[in-house]
Amino acid sequence: MKKMVKKIINTLLSLMVVFSALFGASISAQAKENNVYTNQDSIFIPFRSDYVNYLSKYSSAKSDAIQYVWLKLFNEELHWTNDKPWFNPNFTCWTNKYYSDYVSPKGDVKSSKDIQITYNPEFDAFLYQTIINNPEFIINWINEQPQVFSEYTKRIHDHPLLADGLIYLTSSGTYLGDGKDSDTNVFLKGANSTSEEKLNAKWTASNTTKDTHDIDILRAFGSNYSSLSNPQKTWVKTYIEFLIDDYIRNRTNAIASLNNSSELYSLMAVSGYGFTRGEVNQEFFNYCINTPECKVGDLIANSIERFDKLSELRYGAKDICRFSDMGAIWASDADCDYGNDWPGGRSSGTNKGDEDYDWLCWNICFNNDSYYSTFRNLVEGHPTTKQQMEDWLSRYYLSPNNPNHPTIPSGSSSALIGKWGIGGCHLNLVETGSWDCSGHTDTSGTIRATKPIGAKTIVLTTNGNTYQYMYGSSLSYTIRNAYGQVISSGSAPKGFWSSSATISVPTKYIWQELYIEAHGTVEQGHKGHNSSGGCISTAMAEYLHTNAPGLFPDQPKYHTMTSTYYYVDITACQRHGHSYKPAAYSWAPDHSYCICTMQCPNCNSTYTVTSTDVVTQSHSDKTVYTASFGIKSVDESTTNAEQRSATVYKGSGTKIFTTNELSGAPTGTAYGSCTLTADKISPGPQSISVNLIATDSVVLLMNSKGAIIDQRNLTSGSTSVAAMDAFFDLSDLTDDDLNGLYIVINAQTIVKNYNSSGNYIGNAFGPYRINQIKIEY
Numbered sequence: 001m002k003k004m005v006k007k008i009i010n011t012l013l014s015l016m017v018v019f020s021a022l023f024g025a026s027i028s029a030q031a032k033e034n035n036v037y038t039n040q041d042s043i044f045i046p047f048r049s050d051y052v053n054y055l056s057k058y059s060s061a062k063s064d065a066i067q068y069v070w071l072k073l074f075n076e077e078l079h080w081t082n083d084k085p086w087f088n089p090n091f092t093c094w095t096n097k098y099y100s101d102y103v104s105p106k107g108d109v110k111s112s113k114d115i116q117i118t119y120n121p122e123f124d125a126f127l128y129q130t131i132i133n134n135p136e137f138i139i140n141w142i143n144e145q146p147q148v149f150s151e152y153t154k155r156i157h158d159h160p161l162l163a164d165g166l167i168y169l170t171s172s173g174t175y176l177g178d179g180k181d182s183d184t185n186v187f188l189k190g191a192n193s194t195s196e197e198k199l200n201a202k203w204t205a206s207n208t209t210k211d212t213h214d215i216d217i218l219r220a221f222g223s224n225y226s227s228l229s230n231p232q233k234t235w236v237k238t239y240i241e242f243l244i245d246d247y248i249r250n251r252t253n254a255i256a257s258l259n260n261s262s263e264l265y266s267l268m269a270v271s272g273y274g275f276t277r278g279e280v281n282q283e284f285f286n287y288c289i290n291t292p293e294c295k296v297g298d299l300i301a302n303s304i305e306r307f308d309k310l311s312e313l314r315y316g317a318k319d320i321c322r323f324s325d326m327g328a329i330w331a332s333d334a335d336c337d338y339g340n341d342w343p344g345g346r347s348s349g350t351n352k353g354d355e356d357y358d359w360l361c362w363n364i365c366f367n368n369d370s371y372y373s374t375f376r377n378l379v380e381g382h383p384t385t386k387q388q389m390e391d392w393l394s395r396y397y398l399s400p401n402n403p404n405h406p407t408i409p410s411g412s413s414s415a416l417i418g419k420w421g422i423g424g425c426h427l428n429l430v431e432t433g434s435w436d437c438s439g440h441t442d443t444s445g446t447i448r449a450t451k452p453i454g455a456k457t458i459v460l461t462t463n464g465n466t467y468q469y470m471y472g473s474s475l476s477y478t479i480r481n482a483y484g485q486v487i488s489s490g491s492a493p494k495g496f497w498s499s500s501a502t503i504s505v506p507t508k509y510i511w512q513e514l515y516i517e518a519h520g521t522v523e524q525g526h527k528g529h530n531s532s533g534g535c536i537s538t539a540m541a542e543y544l545h546t547n548a549p550g551l552f553p554d555q556p557k558y559h560t561m562t563s564t565y566y567y568v569d570i571t572a573c574q575r576h577g578h579s580y581k582p583a584a585y586s587w588a589p590d591h592s593y594c595i596c597t598m599q600c601p602n603c604n605s606t607y608t609v610t611s612t613d614v615v616t617q618s619h620s621d622k623t624v625y626t627a628s629f630g631i632k633s634v635d636e637s638t639t640n641a642e643q644r645s646a647t648v649y650k651g652s653g654t655k656i657f658t659t660n661e662l663s664g665a666p667t668g669t670a671y672g673s674c675t676l677t678a679d680k681i682s683p684g685p686q687s688i689s690v691n692l693i694a695t696d697s698v699v700l701l702m703n704s705k706g707a708i709i710d711q712r713n714l715t716s717g718s719t720s721v722a723a724m725d726a727f728f729d730l731s732d733l734t735d736d737d738l739n740g741l742y743i744v745i746n747a748q749t750i751v752k753n754y755n756s757s758g759n760y761i762g763n764a765f766g767p768y769r770i771n772q773i774k775i776e777y
Contacts, residue, residue: 045069048076048086048098052112052123053673056102057700057744059126060133060708067137070130071144074118078148101664105706107677107742109664118148124161125706131165136199138169142190142213143202153216156223156263161705164227166220173231176217179238180208188214208242210255215264222263225270225298226321240271248279258287266291270298272306275374285378289325289385297323300360307371314359319630326379327607328631330388331580331598332356334395343367355632361392365508380507389507390456390568391605395577397511444520447561451479451505451514455565458503460492462520463560473499475561477518487514510568520561573603580607580633585643587625590739591616594627594644596634609634616735622649623683623735650684651777658772662745670765671748676773678704678742685738687776690726694747694768695719699726704740709733719752719763723771745770 045065046054051073059066076086077094091097092114099113105125117123130137141149156163170176175197177184184195190203190213205212221228221236228236243264247254256264268274269284269291288296301317304310313320323329336358338345344362363372364379379385451458462475476491487509492501505514573579583599583606591614599606611627626645629635634644657676659666664674690699690712697714710730716722730738753764 045072049100051098051100052095052117053100053102055123055126055130056104056706057746058708059706060129062133066130067134067140070127070137071141074145074148077116077118101673103664103673103675103702103742103744105702105704106679106740107663107675107702107744109673109675119152119155119158121158121161124159125704128161128165129706131162132168135169135174138166138175139186139199139201143200146203146213150211150213150216153219154261156219160223163220163223166217167224167227167232170217170232171229173235176231176235179235180214180242182238185214187217188212208239210260214239215255218267219261219263222261222265222267225266226295236267237271240268240273244268244271244274244277244280248277266294269294270302272302272304275299275303275306281374282378282381286382289382292324295321295324296326297321303375304371309371312359312363315355315630322610322612322630324610325607326385326388328598328609329357329360330385330392331578331607332358332361332392333577333633334358334361334392336362336396355630361389362396365389365393365396376506376508386507390510391573393507393511394568395573442522444518444561447518447520449516449518449563451509451516452565452567453511453513454567456505456507456510456568457566458505458516459500459564459566460503460516460518461498461500461562461564462492462495462522463498463562472496473520473522475499475501475518475520477501477503477516479503480515480517481509482513482515516563518561518563573600573605578602578605581639582634582637582643583640585627585640587646591625591646591648594625594646596627596629596644598634618684618735620650621652621684622647624648648683651682651775653777655682655775655777656772657775659770662770662773666745666770667768669749669767671746672768673744673746674770675745676743678740681741681743681775682777683735683738684777685730685741685775687730688728688743689774689776690743690745691723691771691774692726692745692747692769693721693723693749693771695721695749695751695766697724697726697745697747697768700744700746701728702742702744703737709737709741719750721749721751721766721768743773 045068051069055066055069055073076084080087080094082089086094086098088097093116095112095117096114099111099115101109102112104110104122138149152159152162175186175195177186177189177193177195179185181188183189183193186193186195186198186201188205188208189198190201190205191198192204192206193201203213208214218236218239221232225233225236243254243256247256247268251257252259254260256268258265265287268280269287271284274284275281285296285299288294288299297320300320300323301310301313304313305317310317333354333356335354336344337347337354338359339347342359344359344366364375367373379389458479460475460477462473472494473496474492474494476489478489479487481487487506488503490501490503492499499520578600579602580598580600582596584597586595586597588594593610593612594614595608595610597606597608609629609631611629613628613630615626615628617624617626624645624647657680661676661680662674663677665672666674688701692714694714695716695718697712699712699714700708701710702708710728712726712728714724714726716724747768747770749766749768750763751766752760753762755761
């Protein structure tokens with residue numbers, strides 16, 4: 001990219017008066033309301049009415065004047081009160097009195113009248129340019145307008161370009177120091193920092209609180225965590241325990257509560273420390289799954305690093321961080337075709353698999369170490385990921401297409417296939433026995449049953465529905481795996497005729513046999529007994545049931561316990577595997593990323609995966625963007641493969657724009673500005689020529705981020721009007737440089753003035769005209 005212009009040459013403003021004080025240790029010096037000109041080390045401040053126009057043109061300059069104007073504008077606009085010298089009671093607000101035309105980041109010429117500038121996202125492109133080209137601006141901003149800076153970061157969701165600027169500025173660790181409470185942390189300590197980067201910082205703080213400026217920076221970082229550099233992520237980690245411990249104590253009143261800052265909350269949600277805290281880890285996991293901008297991939301990378309398992313990420317942290325949810329992970333084909341050198345591998349040798357995430361799915365399902373067992377609990381705690389996990393396990397166990405899949409125990413699959421989630425295998429565990437009518441409180445011994453393969457819900461019921469009068473019944477249970485380990489235990493509340501417990505089987509154990517131990521209790525009253533206190537006979541009970549059915553409904557004759565099992569839904573896809581294929585691709589407007597929607601045509605289930613790995617190929621007539629997803633089922637698929645590339649055709653030949661096609665004032669007397677807006681410039685310009693008539697002119701090429709990507713300063717060399725040309729060779733600029741390209745032309749004419757006798761009496765304003773803009777493609 002061509003070197004950005006650093007010195008501002010403003011040939012538009014009249015009455016140019018030198019304002020020669022430098023900011024020095026402070027930029028709070030009072031400036032007179034003058035139009036000004038910049039040269040060498042002098043500072044020149046424009047009229048208030050020209051502030052917005054000035055910033056829209058020159059915000060990318062390395063300039064104390066630009067910084068001063070920003071902060072002066074913030075202060076005056078937000079303090080429109082009758083005790084201020086700039087206030088006028090005849091005007092409703094600052095921009096009702098002080099306004100001008102300006103050029104927006106799209107190249108439109110607009111009026112700033114009655115538009116609030118501070119906190120207005122339209123001006124963020126200009127603010128972004130000032131930040132990245134003036135590293136000291138942040139220090140000056142916090143010095144002079146700390147509340148405005150903090151308020152911007154509190155609204156950072158509406159100011160993504162501001163966040164980008166702060167992230168760019170600090171990407172190498174500038175101002176960050178060693179993190180929370182560190183003496184080198186400029187954003188916290190300010191003037192008390194031991195860092196040489198503190199410059200002229202005025203603020204001071206001893207420790208982090210909700211109002212310190214390091215929290216402001218954290219908000220910006222939390223708005224785009226995935227784009228942070230390693231130094232920035234390391235800095236963030238030093239705050240996480242503080243934020244989470246505060247959140248656990250104070251919840252909605254905490255610094256990082258969701259109602260106070262979604263950006264800070266996101267930092268907690270993707271943290272490794274948050275993963276370890278049982279009070280909040282399910283909440284944080286659910287937020288990652290439900291919130292696309294808070295990526296579960298970042299949570300996996302951070303948590304696996306916390307447990308010192310980064311080496312287990314087969315494709316690296318960068319790859320896993322692509323995933324905003326777990327859809328693409330659980331959509332892996334469940335064949336586990338890794339080498340048998342890995343516990344879950346099903347292939348011989350050291351096969352690395354088919355580049356999917358079966359290895360992670362298997363570990364979540366079967367690895368019992370503290371990391372994966374925690375992960376498994378979190379997955380089961382969210383309905384979407386629980387279903388995704390069940391789906392993967394179904395395919396893992398049931399697919400007959402892979403001979404390496406284990407055989408389901410005999411008899412289990414026939415009881416399973418076709419159940420489709422409805423109750424099956426309704427078993428009477430006890431019908432008669434020692435606990436039937438043995439007294440007023442009848443308690444069973446240990447009753448045992450085996451959960452069938454594929455059952456995901458168990459319903460245990462104790463029935464006290466004999467023909468005796470009942471006070472109630474209850475039950476308790478313990479469920480163990482094949483090794484005798486307790487998987488679940490509990491009891492059911494006391495019922496009247498019966499008591500029932502519904503038990504959800506942990507997803508890991510759906511496809512395993514489990515062993516159920518249950519105890520039942522039934523309480524009876526005297527009314528159901530004969531005069532000696534014994535039970536009425538079975539024959540009498542049957543007689544009463546037959547002859548008085550209204551009094552004795554059709555219930556089991558004896559105390560019983562039953563177990564009913566509900567199975568997972570077994571679909572063809574779960575038995576034979578999904579056939580996911582790319583259904584559609586969608587591209588970001590600037591082609592910085594591509595989203596692929598994968599869909600199984602058999603069951604219509606979908607998941608999405610996002611790629612920022614975009615290769616750009618520039619041709620004479622077009623630019624081709626091609627995304628690589630790093631997933632074999634996407635990158636090697638021929639379905640809709642053409643959509644994996646996006647083609648933007650460049651303008652062809654020559655386009656000429658004449659005076660009446662320009663915005664603003666392309667003709668006039670004295671001085672004026674006009675633009676060619678971004679929507680009129682096709683992608684891929686190779687050169688631009690501007691022809692105009694004036695004595696002086698500045699022609700600027702700018703992009704959507706407010707950057708001056710090239711500039712020409714034209715002068716006739718005398719006080720006589722002349723035709724002048726500005727030529728720009730764009731062949732060495734990238735598509736990113738030229739994104740949202742627009743052209744700004746400032747022109748003025750000053751000519752010699754003569755009296756009626758032909759004597760020279762001074763200079764006067766004359767006419768100027770922009771004749772045409774020619775763009776070659």
